[in-house]
Ligand SMILES: Nc1ncnc2c1ncn2[C@@H]1O[C@H](COP(=O)(O)OP(=O)(O)OP(=O)(O)O)[C@@H](O)[C@H]1O
């Protein structure tokens with residue numbers, strides 16, 4: 042009795058069509074539940090992936106490239122296409138970042154930024170009878186440790202021993218396995234510059250990133266420069282920022298000032314982030330489709346109720362209920378179905394997420410990689426619930442408007 | 458004093474390829490406490506006139522006045538408000554909400570009006586049902602009541618907000634003689650004792666004779682008893 046009249050009538054109508062109401066409520070619940078579970082899964086994966094990138098790779102990489110090919114002097118002399126150069130052969134110089142010291146000093150002055158320079162080049166490593174081509178990266182260990190996770194990734198030996206021993210080298214675990222080399226073994230290294238050196242394995246690292254573990258060897262920057270015959274040259278400067286979100290801005294400033302291409306981690310991974318955007322769009326479309334189907338269910342119940350209850354509508358209008366009152370009754374019916382569906386959907390979503398969270402795989406030794414990374418966001422619950430209520434409200438609105446316009450005189454005449 | 462209900466040159470034409478004239482120009486004035494019986498052959502426009510007087514329909518020409526006030530320029534919501542406060546309808550087919558008990562049906566107009574608290578509405582509704590001899594039926598649903606009882610519940614609902622006018626369209630059309638007489642006794646009592654105006658359409662000459670005034674319609678026009 043304490044219920045408002047419109048709510049009372051609405052509840053009565055829904056109870057009068059229990060089975061149909063339950064089906065449409067379940068439709069909404071499934072839509073909302075799947076949305077919450079899938080959103081937790083995808084958002085969780087995306088966040089985990091993003092965090093892994095932020096943790097493992099540098100936030101900005103300055104490389105010895107230019108985004109625009111150099112302008113030829115003859116082109117700047119005759120602007121506007123008066124000359125058309127073809128078949129240009131680039132100068133046969135060896136590339137590298139020339140003023141690396143100035144760049145490093147400048148970045149060192151940015152608060153919250155760490156910087157490390159590297160020189161990478163090809164090397165052939167020989168151990169016993171095995172030859173393996175690898176990428177030899179020259180690093181400054183103390184700076185490198187602050188920019189990448191290399192120090193944590195050392196499985197055997199240590200990063201510091203690069204500095205304390207002559208001709209020390211670090212090998213990726215797979216590379217070491219291929220060569221059959223272990224800690225302390227002595228290898229022959231041959232570079233394209235024609236330098237041959239005997240090097241000692243002072244550490245073995247494992248990053249989990251296959252291309253690094255199978256293909257990369259680290260040595261001191263100075264030593265790499267000598268071996269590649271490129272004294273004082275570096276070809277990458279890597280930055281790590283306290284706030285990774287500042288990377289695009291820092292990259293842009295660095296590039297504007299020094300000309301070398303500076304790429305933020307966002308730019309490097311933009312293909313993946315675009316795929317994430319597409320994934321999200323697909324997810325929202327699928328959930329949207331489920332909710333549209335659920336909304337059709339609600340539309341159906343309410344249309345049926347209105348068809349069955351035209352006499353009741355005529356009575357209520359003759360008593361003095363307004364069009365707005367009638368519309369409200371059926372809107373409430375839709376919203377009740379939507380809200381109960383959303384609440385049930387929250388429970389379904391929570392349950393599904395818990396199930397996903399309990400699943401374990403057997404992919405890798407790292408337990409972090411053997412489970413789903415789930416994002417328990419209240420926002421997903423809010424979005425799911427909001428979507429459901431909006432869809433239900435819209436589904437109810439259309440028949441409700443029609444019901445409100447019913448002319449009681451026609452109905453009473455028809456019944457007489 | 459202004460009449461409670463007044464029709465001035467009311468015409469109602471249904472538009473269409475062949476327009477149908479339901480009411481062809483009726484002037485009628487009904488005062489407080491009158492018990493008016495509208496009679497006439499089938500298709501003469503009795504129901505149409507009742508819908509116009511009850512603000513369920515709007516005239517094509519002419520005006521309907523309630524307590525001296527022209528209703529022509531009222532919005533649909535304002536008409537609904539007038540129906541709620543001043544008018545009560547009873548139809549031939551009792552037209553109760555089937556899922557609601559007799560009591561709940563009688564409560565609907567009061568709940569919409571919102572003038573009384575929950576307890577007071579309940580007391581008033583039970584008192585009304587008692588006045589109509591239904592004190593024991595308050596908690597029954599319509600399908601548990603007889604035809605005559607249902608029609609009395611419908612009358613109780615029409616009276617829920619103390620209307621100025623009760624409008625009934627062949628309220629006894631589906632009732633046996635005994636129940637029909639009960640309904641007319643109720644109407645007579647209402648008009649006589651509480652000054653409520655009653656306008657009822659009926660086919661029954663014997664019942665019509667009990668009204669204080671008779672209005673006869675033929676082809677959408679008044680034939681006699683039009684003055685007053
Ligand atoms: N929707 C409609 N379309 C066409 N003609 C209609 C319509 N509604 C009513 N009429 C006609 O209008 C006239 C008046 O109808 P109304 O229902 O007012 O008569 P009535 O006096 O109440 O008849 P009854 O005693 O049979 O109830 C009738 O001739 C009827 O056929």
Ligand SMILES: [Mg+2]
Pocket residue numbers: 457503504505626
């Ligand atoms: Mg009729």
